[in-house]
Amino acid sequence: MPERGSARVVTDAGFVNLRGNAEDAEFMHRAARVLDQPLPAEPNTISIAGHRVYWLGPDEWLIRCAAGQAAGVVAALEDALAGLHVAVNDVSGGNVAIDLAGAAVRDLLARGSTLDFHPRAFRPGDCAQTGLAKAGVLVGQLTDAPTFELVVRRSFADYVLRWLRHSGSGLGIEFA
């Protein structure tokens, strides 16, 4: 296949897991204010602004920020959401982010995931949790280029990277 692509492990990624009631306007409002961007209410979408806020479930989001920001985000959220039934957890240590770029990435992902990555079916701002080969992953499309972010649990990262190298070799994916 002519298209090529690249894969790179992000070394300075921070993650915050947020649980709360999406039905509660007050919660959504306060969270949006402190993050300075809305929590996506639409399933499997990303709010991309200062941070990337991934929809994980009807009452769960993953805030992807810079490594140094995580503690601050946690503190700010806990402060802003005080009194509400929420859970804010710094999970920076638990996740590894991998940047994927290039059209060949769609073919790469299709080798391990049953999702449909056709441009008509999966667009920028879309995200999904799914299985990649034998690991659970979070994948989001950031731009039209296309560029994707792949988030995997730290203990599975070694496996996922081995799988990506193996499956990407025939597709001209370069690993940084």
Next chain:
Amino acid sequence: MLLIDCPWCGARAESEFSYGGEAGIVRPADPDALSDAEWADYLFFRKNPRGVHEELWNHAQGCRRWFGVERDTVTYRIARSFVLADGPAGEGG
């Protein structure tokens, strides 16, 4: 491979889900009030129908939500998925 409609994430491949057995089994409010036989019925005995079955599935690799599915155990056709309402399953949307 079944195609299962997650109420939140839409149609996804069976491999993303885990099966949770018969839906609508309510845990007895006062187990001590039950005879061993009644308790055994709750513990082990299931409808196991040959035909339409209301069952639980969990979108394990997705949004981690449990929900209900109405599936035919012979044709494997899925009639609908439903969100679990408070209380017994099967009454939800």
Next chain:
Amino acid sequence: MADQRFRLPEGGRIDRSKPIRFRFNGRAFEGYAGDTLASALLANGVGVVGRSFKLRRPRGIVGAGAEEPNAIFDIGRGSAARPNQRATQAELYEGLVARSTKGWPSPGFDVGAINDRLSRLLGAGFYYKTFMRPKSFWRLYERFIRASAGFGRVPAGPDPDRYEHVNAHCDVLVAGGGPAGLMAALAAARAGARVVLADDQSEFGGRLLAAAETIDHRPAADWVTATVEELAGHADVRLLPRSTVFGYFDHNFLGIAERCNDHLPASARSGPRERLWRIRAREVVLAQGAFERPLVFCNNDRPGVMLASAVSTYVRRYGVCPGSRAVVFTNNDSAYQTAIDLRKAGATVVLVDSRAGGARLAADAASEVGIPILQGHVVSDVDGTDHVTVAHIAQWDGDPGKTVTSTISIDCDLVAVSGGWSPAVHLHSQSGGRNAWDEREHCFVPGEPAQASIAAGSGNGKWSLAECLEDGLTAGREAAQRAGFDAGHVTVPAAGDTFCGGTEPLWRVPAAQEPERCPKQFVDFQNDTSVADIRLAVREGYLNVEHVKRYTALGFGTDQGKLGNINGMAILAECRDEPIPAVGTTTFRPAYTPVSFGVGAGANVGELFDPVRKTAIHEAHEAAGAPMEVVGQWHRPWYFPRSAEDLHAAVARECRAVRNSVGVMDASTLGKIDARGPDVVEFLERIYTHDVGKMAVGRCAYGILLGEDGMLMDDGVMARVGEQRFYLTTTTGGAAAVLAWLEKWLQTEWPGLEVYLTSLTDHYSTIAVAGPDSRKVLENIGCSIDLGRDAFPFMTVREAELGGVAVQLFRVSFSGELAFEINVASQHARAMWDTVMKAGSEFGITPYGTETMHVLRAEKGFVIVGQETDGSVTPVDLGMNWLLSKNKDFLGKRSLARADCRREDRKQLVGLLSVDGQTVLPEGAQLVSDPGAGIPVPMCGHVTSSYMSACLGHPIALALVEGGRGRRDETLHCMLRDGTAVPVRVAAPVFYDPKGERQNA
């Protein structure tokens, strides 16, 4: 003799400018680019290509595709060899090497041929009736049976090739790239649908590649080229040649096996050998075409007897004329084309048509080229062993019951037969659809679809080219519309006439005698199933079609009955004197054609078979040379050998270090869950057995979870880190299951409870620092809080900064020593580990692995879920009554009140000491009270854990023993493999520091 003497001077789709050299059974041959191995062998006049499975009769090439039963070869060399390949589907390449899989020493001369002489002894199911005495001889008989069975050989050596999976989605999947499939794909593509078109041949076109008909007044092949070109131009069309749709599974999920480089010389191969397309299609068009049926007459398996359509394919597509003196024997019109093809190729031809009426149009065309036609005649028998030499022809009045006597004998070297056509209903059947018997066309056609699929073309019982194109167009249009697209503009091209149809049933050709007494009339070539075999099965009461198949092996060959099944069922119907549909067809199962294990597994082999989970500190352990223990998906350091130490030496050293100074271990694999919310206490009260509510903030507690059946499910330390917030830990193996279990109760049973659960298993790494000097180590690092026993007592938790890094510090102990568990965010874990090692060096801090951890906890009598428990052990059995709250209900509590759970003689946890003070008992060994008892010897328990305790200076063991708690000091016997019994004394399960003072230090 590599002279290709059967090659025609011109014609066909082969490239005569590109000769290709190959070897078959050790002999060198030459063919051309575009040949299959089969066409090249026929070009070289190779008649016998193998032997039949049971009778070892010589066999030649019969077909030209997936239906071929005889030409089954091992292709390739050494580890790159492939067993059981069909020559009719193997494309020729430079240097190809092939071997027959049947026939010893050679297919030409096979000692097994004796079986044919004994064939009457070897009727259907003969092996069920003998080889029974003497009893002990069966394995001997069996060795001979096994040695003579089987086709190919498993290649030696590791597979040099790789395989891959690709998941794909489409609006319309078209299975089959013949006229109907191409039309369907074109219609769907022009409508804008995402289309996948798969065909098992090297190029699209199906029978059009060998067709005599025209399309739009041009050769059909030109239309194919143009159509494929257009399809290739559509961005959303994926063309998959050399790709077989082998399975139609539930919810329109289909499997396609693509052969990526089997057609290339070894030197030119790159990338994966095969690719598995896992397709989810909105709509499926089934256009796999039809299979021609052989005719069932005496010796119809002789080399030189071939399917008429195959003969046409060899003549027209490959420029090979398999014979010069041909008899064409048919019960329908299609074979007339074959007769004409042969005639035009220069062969003499006689046409034998079982029908009294015969064909009008086709007959005229045949007569035109001077082919004599014998109507109302049949070929009842042929002569020749290694090749057909004479066809015996008899007049026949259409009465299947009658016997006939041959009046004409014709010398020939080729008999082309056509018994009519059977649509390839396999995928339709796999999808759950039934098949319907078509009384007019005498074949099964797809019935009502069970899933979103449409059958088209000859696979749908449409024979003429015009009908196939029309049917394909309609199917493609409808599929696209159902998938939500407006039908594109496509018109059916004008197709020339096809000779087809007019089939008159002739399931079993009458012979001079009834089937039992005349030469064999074969129904299934590969398995040597004859008419007599089917009649024998029925005679013996095996009436059901499934019984007949299983008793006679009909359809159980590698061709899966593509040739023989319908004839066989019809003959069965005749025997049972019932209509064919009453006998019914058998369900077709995947795979349509065989699929390699390699492509089924894809990349998920070797190190990728299952993920290896690693902690954030893993590299440090590898650097330290620690062997790994496989624990679930995790790799955990087992022990840390120094120089030449073995397991026992290393573990003894590690244990002493922890008991006497300090040790450190990586406990990061423990499951960790953040649980919080207004109802978190209520929730955990229902899950855990102890009084959760009584825990003060900052306190830790050992907690256990039971299944609703009352059996211990998991355990771990939980900490109350806030009024409404808990930090739960689980076992390594239980982490995922426990979280799922908690979520299930929350979401399905108690959705009213306001609790959020978040997994922190990967976020936090856990470093356990254990031993009398552990506090000093942490002080060396520099800790933000007072680590003194009063400020930070046993079983409490604190947030702290350790060496400037935020940590959750647990004052818990799984070793019984003073210990701290440092929970640190995993991105800092490796640094923290190194810091601890450095700060501990002055105390000789010793890293230890899972084995030492096990020994230390066993000395304290702490259980390991999954080692002391096996799903049948209750907390009462383990002496954990103190953990069971009387003040509340919790999951599994009710089950503990059942009669069997209240038994006094249940297996209970005890300690064991070998009486000799020396023997380390084998873990898992059974315990008996009377080793002398007769068989079955009553067992009273088994050893769950057993170690040499370096610190105690003697072996210790934990065991589950019937009524064990009441048998303190009783002597039992531990049974070793060699039958010897080791006396053991029942002791308390706590061997070390029973008062638990050390951990409070």
Next chain:
Amino acid sequence: MKKYSAFSLVRNALSHNTKWPQAWRKPKPRRRYDALVVGGGGHGLATAYYLAKEHGMRNIAVLEKGWIGGGNTGRNTTIVRSNYLWTEAALLYEKSMQLWEGLSQELNYNVMFSQRGVYNLGHTLQDMRDIERRVGANRLNGIDAEVVGPEEIKKAIPLINTSDDARYPILGASLQRRGGVARHDAVAWGFARAADRLGVDIIEQCEVTGIRREGNKVTGVETSRGTIEAPRVGVVVAGNAGVLAGMAGLRLPVESHPLQAFVSEPLKPVLDTVVMSGAVHGYISQSDKGELVIGAGIDAYLGYGQRGSFPTIEHTMEAILELFPALSRVRMLRLWGGIVDVCPDACPIIGKTDIDGLYFNCGWGTGGFKATPGSGWVFAHTIARDAPHELNAPFSLERFVTGALIDEHGAAAVAH
């Protein structure tokens, strides 16, 4: 000449095999029998045979809705072994094993029982503890069992990968030399023929549609071929136990799941024994025809469709390649599915019900084939004496109330 032997083969050959008698008659159902066995699988036919042979009940019939042996009997991977962990299960399966060892002669029908040995592989330290425990228990129960190491395994099975770099290295195995495989169809046909010769009516195409009772007593069954009276009815219908129980107003602690298996194309001999691995989920042997016979995992969801999910097959292929990398070039010829009735403790239910004269034999899960003769033998005893034999007494419905489960998940795994 009714008896099968080499001699009968020769004699019939002389008459061109036109004189062979029916293996079993095709009788019309009578109005009344002394006992009915519902289900013409191996277990049902064995039950009828032993009812006639051991208990002298000749006026009995087997009712089969389709064709005999058409359910799991003809769909399993034919593994026979008795190396179960708990004494209750071990003794039951061992009884079966002993019957297997003389079955061809007993039935005068070659069921091709081939004791080529069964290896259960261990890949973790805990696997090896469990193997030690099971083997020890087997030996004390008089069942042959050994623990073997990787070298011995490699010697017996040259094709297997015992290297340390495997994802799940093989640490050892339990070996039961008396274990092996048999020809599944022949078991059904052999029992049918032998039972028929003792006067048992085997009635195919006869579907039971209702169970008749007066008060709490069974009086017969309704079938697609009319009402048939009988004071005793034994139900042994794998895959449909729940449905039949429903007809009698009973509930069972059984759930029905799809279980799949597949065979390769025939190959020259490469595997002379049976290899099972619970840890990686692979179960494989080679048939006398040369096909590799491979059992797949059970699908988690309920299913009566005799179909399972393809990923289950893919995973099984991965597992087989983890154990036998060389087989990557071998091809799957045919794949199929069955319905297995699974009990919570992976052990069967064989015994009386709350209804007089109604007996159930079900819940064999994935391991029923190996038990065929033993299951029939104890079930026949239970029906004839209206009381369980001591071998099947522990396998009552009652155990789910008292909690006296016999948890064989370890030994049964996805036991084929």
